[in-house]
Amino acid sequence: MLKVDNLSKNFGDFTAVESISFEAKDGEITGILGPNGAGKTTCLRILYGLLKSNSGAAFIDDIDVAQSPIEARKSLGIFPDQFGMSERLTAREQIEYFAQMHGLTGKALKEALDRVIDDLDMSEIADRKTEGFSQGQRMKVTLAQALVHRPQNLVLDEPTRGLDVMSTRLLREQLLTLKQQGHCILFSSHVMQEVAALCDKVIVVAKGKVVAQGSPQQLCDLAGKEQLEDAFVAIIGSDEGVAA
Amino acid sequence: MSMFKGLVTKEFREAFRDKRALMAAGFGIIMGPIIVAAVMMFQIDEATTVKNSYVTFVGAEHAPQLISTLRTQKILPIDEVPSNEADKWHKRSIKITIPETFAQDMAKAKPVDIILLADYSHKNLSTVLRRIERTIEGYSGQVGSMRLLMRGIDPRIAQPINLNVQNSATPEAKSGIVMGMVAMFIMTSLFTASMTASIDTSAGERERHSLELILCQPISTVKVVLSKVVCVSTYGAIASILTMLAMTFTMAMLPLEKIGISITVDPLTMVIIAVMVLPLAYLAGIAQLFFAYQAKTFKEAQSYLSMILILPMLVPMAIMIVPHKPEWLNNIPLAGHSIIMEELFKGKALDLVAFAATNALTIVVAVAMTMLLAKSLRSEKVVLALS
Numbered sequence: 001m002l003k004v005d006n007l008s009k010n011f012g013d014f015t016a017v018e019s020i021s022f023e024a025k026d027g028e029i030t031g032i033l034g035p036n037g038a039g040k041t042t043c044l045r046i047l048y049g050l051l052k053s054n055s056g057a058a059f060i061d062d063i064d065v066a067q068s069p070i071e072a073r074k075s076l077g078i079f080p081d082q083f084g085m086s087e088r089l090t091a092r093e094q095i096e097y098f099a100q101m102h103g104l105t106g107k108a109l110k111e112a113l114d115r116v117i118d119d120l121d122m123s124e125i126a127d128r129k130t131e132g133f134s135q136g137q138r139m140k141v142t143l144a145q146a147l148v149h150r151p152q153n154l155v156l157d158e159p160t161r162g163l164d165v166m167s168t169r170l171l172r173e174q175l176l177t178l179k180q181q182g183h184c185i186l187f188s189s190h191v192m193q194e195v196a197a198l199c200d201k202v203i204v205v206a207k208g209k210v211v212a213q214g215s216p217q218q219l220c221d222l223a224g225k226e227q228l229e230d231a232f233v234a235i236i237g238s239d240e241g242v243a244a
Numbered sequence: 245m246s247m248f249k250g251l252v253t254k255e256f257r258e259a260f261r262d263k264r265a266l267m268a269a270g271f272g273i274i275m276g277p278i279i280v281a282a283v284m285m286f287q288i289d290e291a292t293t294v295k296n297s298y299v300t301f302v303g304a305e306h307a308p309q310l311i312s313t314l315r316t317q318k319i320l321p322i323d324e325v326p327s328n329e330a331d332k333w334h335k336r337s338i339k340i341t342i343p344e345t346f347a348q349d350m351a352k353a354k355p356v357d358i359i360l361l362a363d364y365s366h367k368n369l370s371t372v373l374r375r376i377e378r379t380i381e382g383y384s385g386q387v388g389s390m391r392l393l394m395r396g397i398d399p400r401i402a403q404p405i406n407l408n409v410q411n412s413a414t415p416e417a418k419s420g421i422v423m424g425m426v427a428m429f430i431m432t433s434l435f436t437a438s439m440t441a442s443i444d445t446s447a448g449e450r451e452r453h454s455l456e457l458i459l460c461q462p463i464s465t466v467k468v469v470l471s472k473v474v475c476v477s478t479y480g481a482i483a484s485i486l487t488m489l490a491m492t493f494t495m496a497m498l499p500l501e502k503i504g505i506s507i508t509v510d511p512l513t514m515v516i517i518a519v520m521v522l523p524l525a526y527l528a529g530i531a532q533l534f535f536a537y538q539a540k541t542f543k544e545a546q547s548y549l550s551m552i553l554i555l556p557m558l559v560p561m562a563i564m565i566v567p568h569k570p571e572w573l574n575n576i577p578l579a580g581h582s583i584i585m586e587e588l589f590k591g592k593a594l595d596l597v598a599f600a601a602t603n604a605l606t607i608v609v610a611v612a613m614t615m616l617l618a619k620s621l622r623s624e625k626v627v628l629a630l631s
Contacts, residue, residue: 011628048460050627073462084453088261093254100250101461 001026001184002047002153006056009042016042018208019056024186024201026152029179031195032188033232034205040188041081043205044157049073060153074102077151079187081158083138087131091122094130095144102149116148120174136167143174154178156187160194172198192229202228206236247463251471259441259475269437269483276429276487277494284422284498290371291503294318297372298325298333303342310342310383317379319372336369338362340376353391422505424560426491427585430484431556431578434521435528437483439549442476442532447545450537456627465621469533469614477522477529484521488514506591513588516599520581523603527577527610528552534617540629556582575601577609 002024009017017039024030034040045051047058049069058065063072085094096113104112117126122140125133130141139159146154156175160168175185175198189195195202196216203213212219212235216228223231259265296318304311304321311321325333341359343349349356358380362373389399449455458468492509500506532549539545560582563573574583580602588594620626 045627050456050459051624070462070464073460076460076462078457078460080453080457082453084449084455084457086258086449086452086454088258089254093257097250097254098461100247100254101458101463103247103462105246105250 001059001061002030002155002186003059003062004043004047004056005059007043007046007053007058008055009039009046009051009053015208017046017053020205020208020210021056022203022210022213024153024184026184027179027182028200029175029185029187029198031199031202032186032205033190033192033195033202034188035190035236038205039208040205041157042208044155044188047155048076048078075152077146077149077154079142079146079154079156079159081161083135083142085130085133085138085141088129090127090129091133091137091141091144092117092126094141095148098145099148102151104149112148112150116144119147120144120170135162136164136170139163139167139171143171147174147178151183153184154186156185158189159187160189160191168194192227192232196228204232204235211235248467248471251463251467252474255445255471255475256478258445259479262441262444265437265440265444265479268440269433269479272433272436272483273486273490276426276433277490280422280425280429280491281494281498283425284500288499288502294375296320297338297375298322298329299376300337300339301342302339303344303346306344306346307342310380313383314376314379317375319376319379336362336366338369338372338376350387422500423586423589424582426495426589427582428557428560429491430488430517430521430585431524431581432553433487434480434484434525435532435553435556438476438480438525438529439532439553441479442472442529443536443542443545443549445472445476446533446536447539448542451541459621459627464618466614466618468621469530469618472533473526473529473614476533477525480528481521481525484525485518488517488521509589516588516594517585520584520599520603523606523610524577524581527606527613530610530613530617534613537617537620537626572601574598575605577602577606580605 003022005021007017007020008015020039020043022030022032032040032043042051046053047060047065049058049065049072052066060072061075065072089097092113095116096109099109099112117123120140120143122137122144125137125140130138133141146156154175159171163171172194175187179185179200187199199216201213202216202219204211204219212222214222219235220226220228220231223234225231225234294317298320299314300322301311314320322333339359339361341361343357346356360373360376360380362369364370364373388402392399392402449458459465492514495509531552535548535552536545539548556578559576559578563569563576563579563583566573574580575598580598584595584599584602
């Protein structure tokens with residue numbers, strides 16, 4: 001379970017996040033939807049424990065991130081917005097590195113690696129160096145390194161950017177499976193179809209504030225629109241950044 | 245601990261698969277011995293063989309005897325210069341002018357002015373010019389003695405004092421400059437070798453967008469920094485020790501005894517230096533990581549670190565030329581290392597106090613930088629500079 005409570009963050013005079021509260025429950029997929037610059041990344045960075053909030057707190061499975069960041073991160077898997085990887089490592093070594101940072105060693109490490117490589121159907125590329133990998137292959141490696149330690153909570157930051165249909169479908173299937181297994185999934189996006197298709201709950205963020213939250217259907221009803229995209233525009237009051 | 249092992253393994257895999265970093269390290273190892281060997285060969289050659297020098301004589305016909313004396317010292321008229329050296333000697337244009345009245349004045353025992361015209365700031369000419377001066381002075385002295393003898397006077401009367409110079413420096417000590425050079429190359433190769441690897445694992449990782457994700461993992465930044473510095477320092481230490489071995493080998497091959505230098509590098513000296521290289525490698529590695537992490541890109545980091553690269557040359561030199569310095573300055577990292585290595589190479593016993601002080605100071609500075617870097621990786625400023 002992921003929870004942020006009354007979170008505010010200023011950078012000098014600029015208020016990036018103002019009194020944001022939301023909760024992402026286990027067994028649900030929660031989407032954060034918002035235009036560029038709405039404060040999504042700042043909010044997630046506070047949740048990861050990289051930034052300190054000016055007020056409010058963030059919790060991972062009821063552990064206060066600001067108090068004990070290392071403890072809190074143990075049950076967190078992160079799928080970042082950019083698939084940075086070392087091109088001189090093989091996919092397996094790359095995943096192994098992250099597994100080790102989560103404390104996996106010896107037999108447990110080997111089993112975790114084999115399992116995640118099998119789950120994501122990537123045994124063919126596992127022992128190749130990641131240099132020259134396609135976006136889809138990079139996505140798999142990135143997802144594998146986020147999942148290898150079987151975190152209860154998974155955060156994805158604009159996961160489908162730059163992916164083809166096949167990769168997007170694979171990712172979607174994985175997320176649904178994880179949801180069924182009772183994991184908590186939070187993902188930020190501005191692709192409406194995806195949010196509408198996947199999310200149980202959507203949090204709409206604009207100008208650093210939560211402007212609405214509920215299921216996609218509830219949001220449409222709230223705005224009196226049939227499509228989530230129209231509802232979104234109506235809710236945030238502009239179409240800025242939506243099509244990006 | 246096993247987690248840390250995993251982190252270090254990853255760093256080693258990356259660093260030792262990096263062809264660019266390996267090449268840089270190899271370059272550092274090979275370059276030193278080659279330069280030292282080349283310089284020494286040249287010096288030995290200069291010191292042991294007298295080569296023909298070519299001079300423009302004006303009025304040579306007036307003093308055939310002087311000319312033939314110069315000829316015995318291999319100072320020859322310029323028209324005899326072989327074509328492959330002609331250009332060089334014409335450019336150097338050394339000119340000796342003998343006046344028309346030479347024979348006449350000599351006969352009357354009047355002083356004669358011979359003019360030696362040359363560019364004395366030309367550093368390649370100093371040995372040649374000194375030889376010309378000495379030859380002419382010698383000739384002059386010889387004629388003077390003859391004149392005294394002919395008048396029935398002991399020529400020694402004109403030389404009341406005979407200064408007898410005795411150099412007390414041992415052949416080992418005479419090697420000071422050479423040894424300073426060897427020490428410098430051992431330290432420089434350490435810095436050049438670890439530079440590429442340290443940039444790649446810090447600024448490079450940031451450029452690849454991997455750093456943020458690593459900072460989000462349940463692991464302390466101290467461990468992240470330590471895993472990197474272990475790897476980078478190993479790189480530097482290996483290169484540095486290999487340079488030392490290559491240098492020792494080169495020195496043993498060169499006929500240094502011909503210029504009165506003797507170098508003894510016994511296994512114990514090598515072990516002491518190897519031990520000393522380890523803390524220095526740690527300091528070099530953490531300093532490079534520290535500054536590379538302040539950079540956003542590989543290129544920016546390179547420009548920062550190239551400034552660090554000159555420290556192994558600059559610090560020992562600066563310490564050497566500071567007059568009336570406090571004693572502890574001799575123990576600061578790099579300067580202390582250079583001094584100790586030089587003394588060891590000169591065959592002196594190891595100064596244990598200096599050895600302990602230098603290495604302790606090095607480790608203290610390195611640990612402080614490690615902590616500072618780990619702390620800075622937790623700061624918001626670094627996180628915000630990520631994207």
